[in-house]
Amino acid sequence: MNQLYSYELLYTFTKTVFLKMGCSELDATTATTVLLSADLRGIDSHGVARLSGYIRLWEVGRINTTPNIQVVHETPSTAVVDGDSGLGLVVAPFAMQIAIEKAKQVGTGWVSVRNTNHFGIAGYHAMMALKHSMIGMAMTNASALVAPTFSIERMLGTNPIAVAIPAGEQPPFVADMATTTAANGKLEILQRKNAEAPLGWVQDKEGQASTDANILKQAGALLPLGSDREHGSHKGYALGAIVDIFSAILSGGSYGPWAPPFPAYVPMPENMPGKGLGHFLGAMRIDAFRSQEEFTLHMDNWIKRFRNAKPAPGQDRVLIPGDPEREYEQERMEKGIPIVASVVDDLKAVGEKFGIPWMA
């Protein structure tokens, strides 16, 4: 059983780390809130488990904790932001805020971001739109781990797409998904358990189907959503490609196999065609299409109808995207966040490095 830590204790620890890294008070608050939203929502691979990874990137000079984040080009509904090598955890909310402001003015706002780093969970940024009665979208490219259909070369990241849609009495619809069959974090969980991966998640370096959860360490690759051609992997490949192009080619980031790797020990690709990772953020004002009242009524109706869809035998219920994460959040905010022993060790080492006492 993993030990439980309260959100407040993890928040204080993590924020202190970001402050020690040189972040401003405001940036440390934002970065901590974004990072821990992953732990709260049950996406354990993207939360405090990655804190030491961000630190290592900072140590090798690939993350700038005092960035000058700037809009470098804009129109009434679009902007390009240069993140100045800042934490994606800080750059993406900055860019999403611009998308929201543009949506207030002209109905929608779309911001492509270059020269940034990993931004935590895509869902956080998309959900920023909800309190403004807007639909939010967020995507990012990432280190190349995924082989396109018919290929054995790692060309794309797990390139997630998040879409958050407000409702009324019902909780919002929040989809947040890697464009692969399984996110890399799912493989990491299997690695810790010494368990096999289901067929269809990964292939080996020859392109053969594999169940080895460690196959990425032997030049294997994650598979696009759909797993193989017969089951639509060309669609997952296309979705990952769209995320790459919107995030990095529209902005001037580095794309495809040249996306900067997250592990700091992996050398940067040669001849990078752009700066850093890329993100793409969008916001659409509901009342730019339809009255808030009407939309809310029908969105509630949609959610209720889908929740009441007839379940398959052996299933309790049909879920709405965002249900599992919201249930995690309620439970973990109340009872605490479980952290696996290896991550606790990792965080203790971080605490020692910065002279921050680890929680008892």
Added chain:
Amino acid sequence: MNQLYSYELLYTFTKTVFLKMGCSELDATTATTVLLSADLRGIDSHGVARLSGYIRLWEVGRINTTPNIQVVHETPSTAVVDGDSGLGLVVAPFAMQIAIEKAKQVGTGWVSVRNTNHFGIAGYHAMMALKHSMIGMAMTNASALVAPTFSIERMLGTNPIAVAIPAGEQPPFVADMATTTAANGKLEILQRKNAEAPLGWVQDKEGQASTDANILKQAGALLPLGSDREHGSHKGYALGAIVDIFSAILSGGSYGPWAPPFPAYVPMPENMPGKGLGHFLGAMRIDAFRSQEEFTLHMDNWIKRFRNAKPAPGQDRVLIPGDPEREYEQERMEKGIPIVASVVDDLKAVGEKFGIPWMA
């Protein structure tokens, strides 16, 4: 071997049919061009094979061939269009043109459409943006044939998403995909051959895996992209849901299980919450983000790099989304379009009905 028919002959025949149905000269031209773009691009299920289906919808009064298509709400970057029960083949290009005009003005344009009908292939509408140096997007909801993850009830259509991205020397990137593991048209091909479907495409009415290509006629369902929970079907379900909401809830169309069915003999759902089907069209001006020159350079580089990704053993090459359809188009424009015998019979009957001579 299916008989080949020239594009010109099929064009003349189809346009004459639309004129006989009461379409204006302009609308008949548009509808024919959109419909036949499916046959040219190898998406045989969505082309002339559907002409008699559109006619039957018109005969029962569900398609209005002289619609008053109107913008009912707008902001600088958005609009809602009411299609007045027109052919989606005509309504969608009208709406896409508005998206393009808005993108010219403020960088991007986004149009949600209600009270419309099937619009042919999504890719056609997305590709309208290309000649304006814009990225185009198109999606539509459709008759409910797809069961959400954990459900046995048909709640969503195959709800396609198309994204077209211009390049320079390279041909454009064009993704056009149903959000299911396999499109319904793929099942229809297997039905004609009396062949089985691969596991993962459909389930039976109890939610059990099935290989019966006719299972939809026995209350079975298509599966969302990903096929089952372990392989990410919750992602395909979320994508189909996003298409449904953007297309029909933003606009005031009918959604989910209430989407109007394409076969005219299927009664309309009771208590429909909106008018007709819905579409969602978008256009983003490239130079609203980055100079045309820079974008083109990097998009060409992206395409070349992905085309040169190392192929898996036994594979010739790695494809770019849009490659197969473009190759079909070149070949079919030159050599003719193969039409299966049952569709030829169907078209002959259409010809007789309207007194139009069928091609020898």
